[in-house]
Amino acid sequence: MKQSVAFLIIAVFATSAVIVPLAVxxxxxxxxxxxxxxxxxxxxxxDTVEGAKILIDRVYTYTNIFIVDSSDVSNNKxxxxxxxxxxxxxxxxxxxxxxxxxxxxxxREWVVTANQTWGEKFLGVYLRDEPGGRQIExxxxxxxxxSYGEAAESYVRTVSSTPSMVFLKNNSIPxxxxxxxxxxxxxxxxxxxxxAQLGWNNSRIQExxxxxxAATAHGKDWGSIITWTxxxxxxxxxxxxxxxxxATAYKAGxxxxxxFNYPQFPxxxxxxILEDGHFLxxxxxxxxxxxxxxxxxxTEGEVALVLPKDxxxxxxxxxxxIWGLWPTDNDSALIWQNLNAFTExxxxxxxxxxxxxxxxxxxxxxQYLWNQTINYESWQ
Numbered sequence: 001m002k003q004s005v006a007f008l009i010i011a012v013f014a015t016s017a018v019i020v021p022l023a024v025x026x027x028x029x030x031x032x033x034x035x036x037x038x039x040x041x042x043x044x045x046x047d048t049v050e051g052a053k054i055l056i057d058r059v060y061t062y063t064n065i066f067i068v069d070s071s072d073v074s075n076n077k078x079x080x081x082x083x084x085x086x087x088x089x090x091x092x093x094x095x096x097x098x099x100x101x102x103x104x105x106x107x108r109e110w111v112v113t114a115n116q117t118w119g120e121k122f123l124g125v126y127l128r129d130e131p132g133g134r135q136i137e138x139x140x141x142x143x144x145x146x147s148y149g150e151a152a153e154s155y156v157r158t159v160s161s162t163p164s165m166v167f168l169k170n171n172s173i174p175x176x177x178x179x180x181x182x183x184x185x186x187x188x189x190x191x192x193x194x195x196a197q198l199g200w201n202n203s204r205i206q207e208x209x210x211x212x213x214a215a216t217a218h219g220k221d222w223g224s225i226i227t228w229t230x231x232x233x234x235x236x237x238x239x240x241x242x243x244x245x246x247a248t249a250y251k252a253g254x255x256x257x258x259x260f261n262y263p264q265f266p267x268x269x270x271x272x273i274l275e276d277g278h279f280l281x282x283x284x285x286x287x288x289x290x291x292x293x294x295x296x297x298x299t300e301g302e303v304a305l306v307l308p309k310d311x312x313x314x315x316x317x318x319x320x321x322i323w324g325l326w327p328t329d330n331d332s333a334l335i336w337q338n339l340n341a342f343t344e345x346x347x348x349x350x351x352x353x354x355x356x357x358x359x360x361x362x363x364x365x366x367q368y369l370w371n372q373t374i375n376y377e378s379w380q
Contacts, residue, residue: 036294037255039093039123040246040286041065043225044083045262046272047072052083054270055261058279060090062286067126067258068096077106084114088121095176097126101164112171124174124192131159131189132182136314139324151323152185152310159189178225178260181314183211184354187218194220195256198245199227199237202316205343205350208252210315212301213351217359223256224249235263239277246285252348253298257285301351304364305342307335309355315339335370342368345379 041063044052047070056066066087073079074096087094096114101107114122134140141158145151159165168175169190178195179186180202186194196211198204208224215222226245228235236242242259249257259282261272269275307313308331314320318336319328342350351364368374 038250038289038294039065039223039256040258040282040289041067041092042259042261042274042282043067043069044073044272045069045260049073049079049082049086051270051272053086055272055274056087056090056092058271059282060092062283064092065123065256065258066092066094068094069126069260069262070097071099074098074107075103077104077110080110084118084122088118093121093123094118095123095126097129098164099128101125101167108167111168111173124176125168127164127168127175127177127191129177130179130197131177132179132186135312136181136321136324142323142325145323145325148308148310148312148323151312151325155182155185155312155323156189159186165190178227180207181316182312183222184214184217184356185312187214187220188359192220193223193256195223195225195258197227197260198224198249199229199260201229203343204245204248205347206315206339206352208249208254208348209301209305209343209350209352212252212254213304213353216301216351216362217353217356221255223258224254225256225258225260227260231264233267233273234275235273236260236278239275239281242278243281243285246281247288248348250285250289250294251297251299253294253300299348302349302365303342303346304351304353304367305338306367306369307352307354308370311335311354331371338368338370338374341374341376341379 042055042059044055044067046052052068052073068074068080068083073083080096084094084096098107101111111125131141135142135155142151142154145154165175174192175190176193176195177186177191178197180197183194183196194211194215196207198207211222224245226236226242229237246257259274259278261274263273267273312323313328313332313335318332321327322329339352355369
């Protein structure tokens with residue numbers, strides 16, 4: 001089966017090469033995405049330097065970024081320096097995860113001097129993880145509030161004022177994280193890049209629309225991280241489905257496209273949870289990106305669905321919580337109906353934004369308020 005898939009893709013590339021404009025071939029020997037800044041790679045969630053090097057050796061010829069997503073590494077300076085040195089030697093840019101920069105005194109000096117040490121290879125700090133999702137599921141940041149507006153204000157104020165966030169912003173170090181909810185409020189709180197999680201059974205169109213819409217409104221970058229679909233092995237979808245998610249994010253204009261690699265339980269696989277089919281999909285995507293510039297294939301956000309101000313609804317399902325504090329309200333059913341209708345009609349052309357006059361929102365060809373009366377029958 002793997003041979004058949006590989007042959008099919010090679011055959012498609014060979015056929016398309018006949019009709020691709022000659023200008024495309026001038027970028028064949030360059031890293032993919034150089035023309036528009038695409039960064040493509042994997043995360044490393046295991047705990048040894050040797051494991052990181054093994055993974056880098058497997059992927060460095062068809063990736064250009066490595067995410068050190070391991071507290072065991074980022075809390076040990078010797079380990080961290082070794083992994084970052086090795087990634088840089090393999091011509092990979094990298095981002096380092098820290099839960100806090102105040103666990104050890106050396107961490108703050110390390111991030112400040114990282115640019116001097118590795119230059120442009122160091123792209124920033126991955127700070128904590130899923131702040132919006134943790135609020136929706138655990139009410140972790142804002143345990144109580146009297147209104148949606150109070151919850152929004154408290155969330156943004158609390159996240160933006162954490163010592164680690166303040167330190168990074170004061171030192172002009174890019175701050176990134178991944179999330180599955182509240183992207184808009186993450187950007188307001190100071191994150192420079194959010195990786196929208198594509199996994200489980202969530203709508204790729206909706207997650208991209210929410211994250212890209214928020215990033216566009218705030219003048220920031222965005223990306224996608226392909227994460228678990230299962231709570232047990234194999235965790236990730238198979239190679240062809242992973243490839244489809246990568247291609248979807250690429251078409252939608254993601255600056256970062258990452259594959260999450262974190263085994264929850266001890267595994268015998270030296271590559272974490274990544275298997276041959278995943279590596280094949282990554283290499284095929286790398287080759288696709290090299291031969292298909294996004295100025296020819298990119299789908300921009302052209303239509304905006306505007307949600308109510310401060311409406312921090314998880315939006316993963318009809319009964320998802322609002323700010324992790326309230327159940328769905330009288331507006332939720334209509335918003336859910338419109339979300340589904342708009343994602344089906346407009347696909348990757350849809351951005352989902354908020355009615356927030358303090359944040360710039362670009363001019364869209366069409367803008368629809370969440371409660372606007374729409375004749376869906378005319379769309380047929």
